[in-house]
Amino acid sequence: MKERELYLGIDVGSVSTNLVLIDENEKLVEKVYIRTSGQPIEALKRGLKMIRERLGDDANIRGVGTTGSGRQLAGAIVGADIIKNEITTHAIAAQKLVPGVKTILEIGGQDSKIIIIRNGVVFDFAMNTVCAAGTGSFLDRQAARLNIPIEEFGTYALKSRSPVRIAGRCAVFAESDMIHKQQTGHAVEDIICGLCEALVRNYLNNLAKGETLEDPVVFQGGVAANVGIVAAFEKALGKKIIIPEHYDVMGAFGAAVIAREKMMRSGKPTAFYGFRAVNCDYRAKSLECNGCSNMCEVIQISADGEPLACWGDRCGKWTAGAIHIERQSGF
Amino acid sequence: MKTKIGIPRGLFFYQYYPLWKTFFEELGAEIAVSGHTNRRILDMGVKSCVDEACLPVKVFFGHVLDLADKVDYLFIPRLTSVSRKEYICPKFGGLPDMVRHSLYGLPPIIDTEINLRKSGKNLLNAAMDVGSRLNCDKKAVRRALEKSLRAYREFREQVKKGALPPDIIDKRFPVLKKPSDRILNILVIGHVYNLYDNYINMDMLKKLRNNSVNLITVDMIDGCIIDEKAQTLNKKMFWYFGRKAMGTALHVLDRNDIDGVIYVMSFGCGVDSFISDLVEKKIRRKSDVPFIILTIDEHSGEAGFNTRLEAFLDMVRWRYRHEADVSSHG
Numbered sequence: 001m002k003e004r005e006l007y008l009g010i011d012v013g014s015v016s017t018n019l020v021l022i023d024e025n026e027k028l029v030e031k032v033y034i035r036t037s038g039q040p041i042e043a044l045k046r047g048l049k050m051i052r053e054r055l056g057d058d059a060n061i062r063g064v065g066t067t068g069s070g071r072q073l074a075g076a077i078v079g080a081d082i083i084k085n086e087i088t089t090h091a092i093a094a095q096k097l098v099p100g101v102k103t104i105l106e107i108g109g110q111d112s113k114i115i116i117i118r119n120g121v122v123f124d125f126a127m128n129t130v131c132a133a134g135t136g137s138f139l140d141r142q143a144a145r146l147n148i149p150i151e152e153f154g155t156y157a158l159k160s161r162s163p164v165r166i167a168g169r170c171a172v173f174a175e176s177d178m179i180h181k182q183q184t185g186h187a188v189e190d191i192i193c194g195l196c197e198a199l200v201r202n203y204l205n206n207l208a209k210g211e212t213l214e215d216p217v218v219f220q221g222g223v224a225a226n227v228g229i230v231a232a233f234e235k236a237l238g239k240k241i242i243i244p245e246h247y248d249v250m251g252a253f254g255a256a257v258i259a260r261e262k263m264m265r266s267g268k269p270t271a272f273y274g275f276r277a278v279n280c281d282y283r284a285k286s287l288e289c290n291g292c293s294n295m296c297e298v299i300q301i302s303a304d305g306e307p308l309a310c311w312g313d314r315c316g317k318w319t320a321g322a323i324h325i326e327r328q329s330g331f
Numbered sequence: 332m333k334t335k336i337g338i339p340r341g342l343f344f345y346q347y348y349p350l351w352k353t354f355f356e357e358l359g360a361e362i363a364v365s366g367h368t369n370r371r372i373l374d375m376g377v378k379s380c381v382d383e384a385c386l387p388v389k390v391f392f393g394h395v396l397d398l399a400d401k402v403d404y405l406f407i408p409r410l411t412s413v414s415r416k417e418y419i420c421p422k423f424g425g426l427p428d429m430v431r432h433s434l435y436g437l438p439p440i441i442d443t444e445i446n447l448r449k450s451g452k453n454l455l456n457a458a459m460d461v462g463s464r465l466n467c468d469k470k471a472v473r474r475a476l477e478k479s480l481r482a483y484r485e486f487r488e489q490v491k492k493g494a495l496p497p498d499i500i501d502k503r504f505p506v507l508k509k510p511s512d513r514i515l516n517i518l519v520i521g522h523v524y525n526l527y528d529n530y531i532n533m534d535m536l537k538k539l540r541n542n543s544v545n546l547i548t549v550d551m552i553d554g555c556i557i558d559e560k561a562q563t564l565n566k567k568m569f570w571y572f573g574r575k576a577m578g579t580a581l582h583v584l585d586r587n588d589i590d591g592v593i594y595v596m597s598f599g600c601g602v603d604s605f606i607s608d609l610v611e612k613k614i615r616r617k618s619d620v621p622f623i624i625l626t627i628d629e630h631s632g633e634a635g636f637n638t639r640l641e642a643f644l645d646m647v648r649w650r651y652r653h654e655a656d657v658s659s660h661g
Binding site (some may be wrong): 069083085086087111121122123126127292293295296314 | 366370372416479619622634635638641642645646649
């Protein structure tokens with residue numbers, strides 16, 4: 001039997017680290033969703049280990065793409081063929097799973113984005129500017145404060161009879177509003193529902209800027225698991241929202257799709273280092289370069305003591321010697 | 332010994348330096364310019380400036396400190412207006428006072444007011460005032476002004492032909508990566524002190540140029556075109572920069588060779604908060620040209636900035652390829 005050709009997509013985000021394997025037909029074979037917990041390298045290693053356990057060492061991986069805010073780091077560690085920003089990967093993933101999609105709502109750990117698709121290409125996009133209110137990490141924090149597991153947070157909102165009004169423009173104001181409403185005796189369900197509505201209101205103001213959002217609307221990213229937010233979106237927009245099957249790993253899925261396309265086009269062998277990353281001891285060292293008064297914060301990544309990659313300098317003094325990972329990302 | 336005049340490399344530096352330099356040198360003075368913005372300059376500026384000021388003003392403070400003990404005079408003109416019936420940001424008008432009252436032990440400041448709101452003739456008065464502080468005779472000042480205006484016009488011509496002000500001023504001839512893709516024409520709108528200070532804008536221009544982008548900045552658009560376009564607005568622009576930005580935005584609508592527009596604004600800028608919105612509305616409602624606003628502030632984390640810039644270029648290329656009917660991406 002001919003061995004399947006697989007493509008790996010990795011999305012290292014602020015809250016979660018996701019890995020996705022697709023086959024040559026762009027079908028999802030494996031997916032891993034783990035919490036980054038502030039340690040991107042550890043999370044990535046754990047993710048790779050899980051993939052290896054499921055597939056065995058000799059899996060035929062033909063290409064790797066990385067995305068998310070930790071895409072440079074992940075790219076350096078695994079040997080990525082392509083490093084792509086998360087807007088492009090999310091847009092590609094949504095179009096694969098929901099053909100004809102016109103509006104993509106995405107809320108992740110620290111970013112929220114809206115992507116408008118016209119004629120099959122990204123027509124416009126926006127990312128949150130002012131504050132991380134309404135993103136996954138804020139919801140996490142509020143769930144922890146109220147002592148409710150984040151998985152159940154949304155179902156509380158659905159039980160609400162009369163949601164209270166919470167200020168959603170700023171995370172600090174939202175929190176103090178919630179505390180105040182709690183102290184005046186409002187039910188926790190009503191407060192959570194009010195919070196969901198506030199965050200959706202803020203999202204639509206800040207990102208959609210009052211534009212009409214055309215059907216089909218897809219909602220993805222970790223926060224799409226929150227049924228309270230989904231309900232608030234449907235109420236505010238007055239339309240049905242599609243949650244794609246792999247909503248929580250869409251970035252990684254898109255990265256895998258891009259990697260596959262690139263490798264098919266180029267016909268070259270992958271830059272993937274294999275699963276040896278699982279056993280390597282990675283160290284990230286940051287140092288302040290004193291070469292000039294820019295005092296750049298340089299990051300050096302080493303694997304078992306061997307320098308692997310370097311970035312953060314403006315002049316190129318440090319990056320020049322190390323493996324140049326910028327070639328795949330463009331910057 | 333020649334008198335040494337210090338010119339901080341901040342705010343309107345990249346707009347007027349060739350004029351100022353020629354003027355002072357014609358009057359027999361020597362010029363000292365502060366170094367390129369770096370973290371030390373930024374840190375010094377942030378520490379010494381009032382908190383509410385925008386980043387470019389804070390950076391300017393850093394440049395003043397960089398020069399303070401190296402020069403006989405600091406040249407910090409009180410710029411009230413640089414064009415007829417228009418103002419610039421009020422912080423420029425108060426700049427010499429802000430500097431004087433926040434920083435101590437500075438050399439004397441040449442803080443001549445430049446106010447061309449009512450008449451361009453005020454420029455001569457301003458030049459005379461500067462000259463008198465350096466004990467120069469009136470004839471020499473007149474001659475120096477004429478020469479410096481000539482130098483300024485030459486500089487403007489070079490910019491209009493597509494040279495970037497910092498490249499002209501620093502006599503740099505940047506070696507750029509060979510274009511690996513179709514060259515995109517990207518128009519960048521923003522204040523000179525945000526566009527050309529590559530520390531403040533996190534090397535945005537270099538990143539763009541290295542990604543097969545032909546840069547067109549707002550300063551490269553002909554002044555006559557801008558004026559003509561700005562006159563079609565139903566209300567006269569109050570700000571000098573507002574007219575430039577709006578005129579340019581309207582000009583984009585007339586052209587079909589612009590692949591995308593980037594508006595760079597600094598966080599907390601009063602002028603930008605109005606103008607960016609107006610420009611955005613004009614471009615989005617009247618055209619399909621991809622548009623993005625990039626906000627810059629003190630943070631040195633480039634991830635968010637790069638993500639937006641990268642995604643914007645992806646979007647422009649993707650759309651272009653789609654139009655050219657070669658469907659692919661990445």
